[in-house]
Each structure stands twice: as C-alpha cells, then as structure tokens.
Amino acid sequence: MKARGLALQAALAAALALLAWWLYSNAAANLTARGIASGFAFLRREAGFEIGETGLLAYSAADSYLRALAVGLANTFRVAALGIVLATALGAAIGLARLAPNWLLARLASAYVETLRNIPLLVQLFFWYALITESLPAPADALQPLPGLFLSNRGIFFPLPGSVPQLSGFNFAGGAGLSPEFAALLAGLATYTAAFIAEIVRAGILSVSRGQRDAARSLGLERRAELRHVVLPQALRLMVPPLTSQYLNLAKNSSLAVAIGYPDLVSIANTTMNQTGQAIEGVAVIMAVFLTISLSISAFMNWYNRRAALRGMAP
Amino acid sequence: MSGPLHWIRRSLFSSWPSALATLAILWLAARWLPPFLDWAFAQAVWQASDPRACREAHGACWAFIGQKHRFILFGTYPFEQHWRPAAASVLLILLWFCSSFRRCWHWWLAAVWLAGLALIGALMWGGVLGLPYVENERWGGLILTLLLASFGIAFAFPLSILLALGRRSRLPVLRYACVGTIELVRGVPLISVLFMASVMLPLFLPAGATIDKLLRAQLALVLFAAAYLAEVVRGGLQAVPRPQVEAAEALGLSYRQAMLHVVLPQALRLSIAPLVNTFIGFFKDTSLVLIIGLFDFLSTIKVSLQDPAWSGFGVEAYLIASLVYFLFCYAMSAYSRGLEAAPARAAAAGLRRE
Numbered sequence: 001m002k003a004r005g006l007a008l009q010a011a012l013a014a015a016l017a018l019l020a021w022w023l024y025s026n027a028a029a030n031l032t033a034r035g036i037a038s039g040f041a042f043l044r045r046e047a048g049f050e051i052g053e054t055g056l057l058a059y060s061a062a063d064s065y066l067r068a069l070a071v072g073l074a075n076t077f078r079v080a081a082l083g084i085v086l087a088t089a090l091g092a093a094i095g096l097a098r099l100a101p102n103w104l105l106a107r108l109a110s111a112y113v114e115t116l117r118n119i120p121l122l123v124q125l126f127f128w129y130a131l132i133t134e135s136l137p138a139p140a141d142a143l144q145p146l147p148g149l150f151l152s153n154r155g156i157f158f159p160l161p162g163s164v165p166q167l168s169g170f171n172f173a174g175g176a177g178l179s180p181e182f183a184a185l186l187a188g189l190a191t192y193t194a195a196f197i198a199e200i201v202r203a204g205i206l207s208v209s210r211g212q213r214d215a216a217r218s219l220g221l222e223r224r225a226e227l228r229h230v231v232l233p234q235a236l237r238l239m240v241p242p243l244t245s246q247y248l249n250l251a252k253n254s255s256l257a258v259a260i261g262y263p264d265l266v267s268i269a270n271t272t273m274n275q276t277g278q279a280i281e282g283v284a285v286i287m288a289v290f291l292t293i294s295l296s297i298s299a300f301m302n303w304y305n306r307r308a309a310l311r312g313m314a315p
Numbered sequence: 316m317s318g319p320l321h322w323i324r325r326s327l328f329s330s331w332p333s334a335l336a337t338l339a340i341l342w343l344a345a346r347w348l349p350p351f352l353d354w355a356f357a358q359a360v361w362q363a364s365d366p367r368a369c370r371e372a373h374g375a376c377w378a379f380i381g382q383k384h385r386f387i388l389f390g391t392y393p394f395e396q397h398w399r400p401a402a403a404s405v406l407l408i409l410l411w412f413c414s415s416f417r418r419c420w421h422w423w424l425a426a427v428w429l430a431g432l433a434l435i436g437a438l439m440w441g442g443v444l445g446l447p448y449v450e451n452e453r454w455g456g457l458i459l460t461l462l463l464a465s466f467g468i469a470f471a472f473p474l475s476i477l478l479a480l481g482r483r484s485r486l487p488v489l490r491y492a493c494v495g496t497i498e499l500v501r502g503v504p505l506i507s508v509l510f511m512a513s514v515m516l517p518l519f520l521p522a523g524a525t526i527d528k529l530l531r532a533q534l535a536l537v538l539f540a541a542a543y544l545a546e547v548v549r550g551g552l553q554a555v556p557r558p559q560v561e562a563a564e565a566l567g568l569s570y571r572q573a574m575l576h577v578v579l580p581q582a583l584r585l586s587i588a589p590l591v592n593t594f595i596g597f598f599k600d601t602s603l604v605l606i607i608g609l610f611d612f613l614s615t616i617k618v619s620l621q622d623p624a625w626s627g628f629g630v631e632a633y634l635i636a637s638l639v640y641f642l643f644c645y646a647m648s649a650y651s652r653g654l655e656a657a658p659a660r661a662a663a664a665g666l667r668r669e
Contacts, residue, residue, distance in 0.1 A: 009488035016492065023519045030518045102333040103326035104340050118644035119637045120599035123613060127637065130629025252504040259606050266506055279514040286507040287499075294502040 027280065036277045043069070049271055051263045053179055065272050072268030073289060079185055079264065080251045086190035087250060088243075091197025098202050109198065116195035122256055124192055129184035129260045132156075139171050148175070155179045181262035185254065193250045200242045204235035237305070244301035251293050255286075265289055366624045379628040380635050383619040390455015390610040396447065400458040403435045407461050415650055428469065435462075451529050455610030457639070459529075463601045463611065467536040468594055474537065475544030480574065482549055493545075500542035505603050508535045513607040532604050540597045547593050551586030552578065591651035595644050602640075612639065 031038050043066040050061050051071055055078055059071045097109035116124070133153050137143065142152035148159035150172060157165035157177040165175035178186070208231045216226040257264035266286055273282035328334040358374025362381055369376035380387070388404075389397045410431045413419055439458070442448035454462075481493030500508060512535035513528065520526065526534075555578050563573035583590075605614040616636050620629055 005486050009486050012486075012492065013488050026521050027518050029522060030520075033522065100333070100336070101326070101329050102336050105333075105336050108340065114645070114648075115641065118595070118599075118641045118648060120602040120613070120640055122602045122605065123633055123636045123640060126613075126617065126629065127633035130633055134627055134629050255504040255506045256603070256606075258506065266504070270510070273510075273514055279510075279518060283507055283511050283515050286510070287503045290503045290507065291499070 034277065038278075038280065040281055042276050042278050042281070045276075047272070047275075049275070051268070052261070053182065053263055065276070068268050068272065069265065069285060072263055072265035075262065076251075076254055076257075076264040076266075076289075079182060079189065079257065079262070080254045083186055083189040083193065083250050083254065084247050086186065087193035087197055087246075090190060090194035092201050094194060094198035095201025095205070098198060099205060113195045113198050116192055121188060121192045121253055122259060125184060125188040125256055125260055128187045129180065132180045132184055139167055142167075142172075153180065156183045179262075181257070181260050184260055185257050185262045185264075188256075189250055189253060192253070193246055196246050196249075197243065200239050200246065201235075204239035205231060207238050208234045240301055240305045244298055247301075248294055248297055251297070252290060255290075369628065375631050376628045377631060379619075379625055379631055382625065383616075383622075386456070386619055387612070387615045388456045388458075390459065390615050391453045392455060393447070393449060393453070396441075396449065399438045399441070399446065399449075400454070400456065403438045404458045404461055406431060406435055406438075407458075407465055411465070432466075432469070451527065454529070456615045457612045459610060460601055460612040463533060463536060463604060464598045466533055467540050467597060467601065470537045471540035471544055471597075472590075474541040475548050476579070478541060478545035479548035479552060482545065483552060497542045497545050500539055501546070505535075505539050505600055506606055508539050509603060509607050511535065528607075529609060532607060532609055536597075536601060536604075539600070540593075543593050543597070544590065547586050547589045548582065550589065551582035551584075554585050555581045588651045588655040591647055591654065595647045595651075598644060598647070599640065612636070 028038075044064050046062055047065045047068040048061050049068070051059055051068060053075060054071050055074050057067075057071050057074055059067060094109045094112055097105050098113070100106050100109075132155075136151050136153045139150070139152040139154050142150040142157075144150055148164055150157040150165055152172070154171050155177050157172045157175050159165060159175045163174045163176075165172040165177070212230055212234065213226060216230040221229065254264055255266040258267035258270055261267070269282045269286050273279050276282075327337045354374050356374075358372055360369045360372045360374060360376050360378045363369060363376075363378040364382065366376075366379075369378055385394070385397060389400045392400050410428060414424060414428070437443055438446070439454060439462075440449060440451070478493050478497055481489050482497060484490050484493070509532060512531040516531055516534075517525065559577055559581065560573060563577040568577070601611060602613040604611050605617065610618070613636055616632050620626055620632055
C-alpha cells in the first residue's frame with residue numbers, strides 16, 4: 001500500500017515536471033520566434049501611453065512601464081480601500097435594516113439584497129457608467145443635490161476645506177472630483193459587495209442567541225450597551241471570516257475596471273501586454289499582486305480573528 | 316384589536332424610529348417613484364424603427380431592444396439560421412429544468428445530458444442533416460452565455476470532486492498539487508485567469524498548434540469554477556462523519572469503493588445548496604468573457620450600443636441585461652432555497668408521522 005502511494009506520487013511529480021518542461025520549452029521557442037526577450041527588463045522601457053487618472057503619483061507618457069504599473073496599483077488600492085469602507089457601512093446598515101421591526105424597511109432591504117446579488121457585477125458597472133455619462137447633465141447644468149456637491153457627466157465634484165468646485169470652461173476646477181470611471185467603479189463595487197455584507201451581518205447578529213440578549217437586559221444594560229458589549233463581540237467573531245472573503249472579492253473584482261476604462265493595475269498591465277507582447281510577465285505581475293493582497297488580507301484577518309476570539313473567550 | 320389597522324400599527328409604527336423610517340420611505344417613494352414610472356412607462360418609446368423618435372421623447376427607449384433583439388440574442392450567427400441557436404437555447408434550458416427534479420437524479424441523467432449536448436452541438440455547428448456549417452467564431456448572444464455556463468459546470472464539477480479528494484489525500488505530492496491549484500486560482504481575479512487563457516496560453520503551445528478562442532475561454536472558466544466548487548465539495552466531505560469512513564474501511568472497501576459508494580453520495584447531498592449558489596456566481600462570472608473579446612449576451616448588448624444611430628441608450632440596455640440575468644439567477648437561488656428547506660420539511664413530516 002505504502003509502495004503504491006510512493007509510486008503514484010513519483011509518477012505525479014514526474015508528470016508535472018514533464019508538463020512544466022514541455023510548456024517551458026514551447027514558450028522559449030515561441031518567444032524566440034517572435035523576437036520577444038523574456039524577463040522583466042521591459043519594465044524599464046518608456047511606456048509611451050498616457051494614463052487618465054494618476055492619483056497622487058506623478059506620471060507622464062515618458063515614464064517607464066514600471067511606473068505605469070505602480071500608478072495602476074495605486075489606483076487599485078484607492079478604489080479597493082474606499083470600496084471596502086463604503087461597502088461595510090452600507091452593508092451593515094442594510095443588514096440591520098433587514099432585521100428591523102419595521103416591515104417596509106425590512107422588505108426594502110431584502111429586495112436590495114436579492115436584486116443586487118443576482119445581477120453580474122459587470123452589468124452593474126456598465127449600468128452605473130451609462131447612468132453617469134448618459135443621464136447626468138453636462139457640467140454647466142450639473143445637479144447640485146447638496147450645496148457644493150455637483151453631479152455631472154464629467155464626474156462627481158465635492159468641496160474640500162478651503163476649496164470649492166467652480167465651473168471653469170467645460171469642467172469644474174477646485175474641490176475634489178471623482179472621474180466618471182472611478183465613480184462608476186466605486187459605486188458598483190460598494191453597492192454590490194454591500195448586498196453580500198448585509199447577509200453576513202444579519203447572519204452574525206441572528207447567531208447570537210436570544211438568551212444572551214435577555215441576560216444582558218436583565219442585568220440592566222441599556223440597548224446600546226447590550227449591542228456594544230454583548231451582541232457585537234459575539235457576532236463579530238462569526239462575521240470576520242466571511243467578511244474577509246468579501247473584502248478579498250471586492251479587491252479582486254476591482255479588476256473589472258478594465259471594462260469601463262478606469263486605469264487600475266489590470267488595465268495598465270493589459271495595455272502593457274498589448275504593446276510589448278510580454279504576456280507571461282504581464283499576467284505574472286497581475287497574479288503576484290493579487291496573491292500578495294489575498295495573502296496579506298487573510299493574514300491580517302486571521303490575526304484579528306484570533307484576537308477577537310480570545311477577547312471573546314476571556315472572562 | 317386585530318385586522319389591517321393593527322398590522323399597520325405593529326409593523327410600521329411600532330416606535331418613534333420605526334414611524335420615522337416609514338414616513339421617510341413613503342416620502343422618498345412619493346418623490347422618486349412617479350418620475351421613474353413616467354420615464355419607464357408613460358413617456359417611454361416602445362416601438363420605433365427610427366432612433367429620432369427616441370431622442371425626441373423624454374422617456375426610456377425600449378424600442379432599442381426591439382430593434383436590436385436579434386443581434387443581442389444570437390450575435391453574428393447567420394441571420395436566416397437564427398432558429399438553430401434559438402432551438403439550442405430552449406433545449407439547454409429544458410435540460411437544466413429537467414435536471415432540477417430530485418427524481419431525475421439517476422445515472423441516466425448523464426446520458427440524457429450527453430445526448431442533449433450532442434444535439435446542441437449538431438444544431439450550432441451544423442454540417443449534418445443539410446444544416447450549413449457555422450464556425451464557432453460566429454456564435455454569440457444569449458446562447459453563448461448559456462453554453463459557457465453549461466459546459467463550464469459540466470466539466471468543472473467532476474474536476475472539482477477530484478481536486479477536493481486530492482486536497483484531502485494522504486499523499487503529500489498529490490495534496491500539494493491540488494492545494495496549490497485551488498489556492499492559486501482562488502487567490503487571483505477571474506480576469507487574470509482569462510488573460511492567461513487568451514494571451515498567455517498560445518505562447519505555451521508548440522509552434523503551429525492553436526486552440527480557438529472560445530475553447531480557451533471555456534478552459535479558463537472550467538478551471539476557475541472547479542477551484543471554487545472544490546472548496547464547496549471539500550466542505551461536504553468534511554461534514555461526513557468519520558465513523559462512516561471507518562465503517563467502509565472495516566467492511567474491506569477499497570478507497571475508490573468507499574468514496575464512490577459511501578462518502579461522496581453523502582458529501583454531495585450535503586453540499587447541493589452551496590453548490591447551486593456557487594453555480595449562480597459562476598453564471599454571473601461568464602459575463603467577463605466580454606473583456607477578452609467573446610460575444611456573450613452582455614457583449615452583444617454592449618456592441619449594439621456602439622451603433623452610432625442607437626448609442627446613448629445604455630441605461631435602458633443594461634436594465635434589460637440586468638433583468639435577464641436576474642431572472643436566471645433568481646430562479647436558481649429560489650431553487651437552492653427550496654433544496655435547503657426540503658430536508659427540514661422532510662424531518663418535520665417524519666416527526667409528525669411518529
């Protein structure tokens with residue numbers, strides 16, 4: 001039995017090694033035939049394309065591919081971080097609303113969850129993008145739902161301390177602005193992920209047994225204190241692992257930016273691959289970045305989970 | 316006190332915050348619903364062959380869908396042959412519908428599927444029974460989405476069982492190979508797996524050998540779905556009580572016999588509902604093939620909008636796309652909820668009988 005197991009494993013290892021060698025030799029032959037030098041030397045070459053949104057990093061077409069990819073990575077982080085914050089807030093609100101005694105509120109919240117979960121995110125992103133670019137007015141007639149907040153087909157503009165958006169020419173200047181691409185991606189990611197987070201929050205709170213809440217109340221705790229000290233610590237422990245995977249999903253889903261033209265890491269890598277033919281390296285960069293993000297988020301959440309579990313257990 | 320008034324008081328105005336929420340919702344509905352209904356129905360253009368009718372109107376342009384529905388449903392498939400993808404779509408949906416009944420879960424279902432898929436292949440490709448041949452570069456629209464999802468799941472499911480069993484194997488090389496595959500695929504976005512298949516895979520094939528684009532995308536989807544399904548199947552495997560395996564071993568069953576006849580039937584039964592949920596996610600994910608240039612349902616809608624005469628009706632187009640995807644996914648999720656409820660109902664019925 002043991003010998004059979006060993007033989008099986010040796011055969012599998014040999015087959016995998018053979019496959020790897022076969023793929024490698026094919027790739028080497030193909031790359032030579034196409035005149036593509038494998039390796040990451042191309043990262044130092046001049047990128048030669050403009051990026052619509054560069055965030056805090058300075059970038060011009062004369063910069064290298066490496067810098068272009070760094071700008072893309074920063075853009076991915078920007079949209080993912082904001083998306084996680086918004087999705088958590090919205091998801092928690094909707095999850096609580098589903099448990100509200102108010103029938104209308106609970107029904108609305110569950111309709112929200114059912115609808116958004118059952119439509120592909122990509123469709124929702126296109127919808128948001130079409131809504132912003134086709135249905136919102138031009139900057140000159142921008143909607144102003146709140147003083148200083150402008151919604152237009154060129155993006156969404158809001159005031160910062162000491163700087164208020166002003167119409168100048170065909171667009172706004174001053175304040176801070178979100179491009180239509182960024183706004184559509186952020187709205188799509190946040191509202192979509194919120195539907196999943198709402199279910200996690202609801203399940204987490206329902207998992208805390210009624211007896212725990214009754215006990216808290218009989219101890220004379222107020223409703224707020226009961227939630228803060230009794231319900232949430234127990235619910236959170238259950239919520240952390242599925243929340244982690246939702247945050248990871250959001251980060252991975254931010255790669256759909258490529259479809260609406262937001263210059264995230266994947267769309268910059270895509271442009272780079274098209275220009276240089278370095279498909280293997282391009283895909284490797286994308287995979288390495290996302291694997292790193294995945295592993296770090298799950299490491300952080302594991303650490304938090306242990307801490308939450310221990311604190312929850314402590315007398 | 317009872318009746319509707321009591322219900323309203325109890326469920327809409329039970330407390331001050333609740334009453335405020337009710338009033339806020341009613342106020343928002345009064346403000347937003349009439350303009351929306353006006354846009355979507357009263358002022359909408361339902362039929363027009365000239366886009367100018369839509370541009371002059373203040374409502375939604377549903378006429379866009381009427382004008383473009385052939386392309387949206389069938390892509391660039393030859394126009395006079397559209398009945399073939401239509402028949403294939405109906406056949407595929409019927410296959411899924413029939414497979415959803417518990418009493419159909421027999422070995423012959425696999426045979427029915429094979430026959431069905433062969434028939435669909437014959438319809439789509441043609442070249443037999445006097446049907447003209449249509450190369451798969453011209454397939455598109457809804458049928459492509461349905462085919463990618465169906466073939467994807469048909470191949471991913473068996474593969475996922477192998478991966479899940481491999482992940483729990485006692486043989487370290489096998490285990491690490493499976494863990495590595497599953498975690499790698501689950502750790503990266505689907506789009507990078509699709510890029511891998513569309514731009515990277517051709518570089519790894521021997522010179523001269525090619526796999527067409529549709530098949531490459533399908534391979535990527537199978538791999539992606541298998542990694543996610545494998546984790547669901549693993550959950551089911553873990554839920555099978557250990558004594559079941561020990562009992563099988565004590566009976567002298569081999570590993571294969573124990574898995575096939577004792578462990579897997581129980582594990583799969585336990586994981587049906589999460590499997591369906593994973594499948595819903597996968598069905599939605601097939602829309603990503605648009606990014607690598609395949610003409611699935613979403614892609615044909617997007618391309619229709621690029622017609623300059625009809626551009627600018629994206630909101631309407633994507634609302635319709637949402638509705639179609641929603642109908643498919645909602646049907647599946649309602650089914651999955653029914654499956655989850657069934658054991659509870661059966662248990663309750665069993666208790667009543669006792």
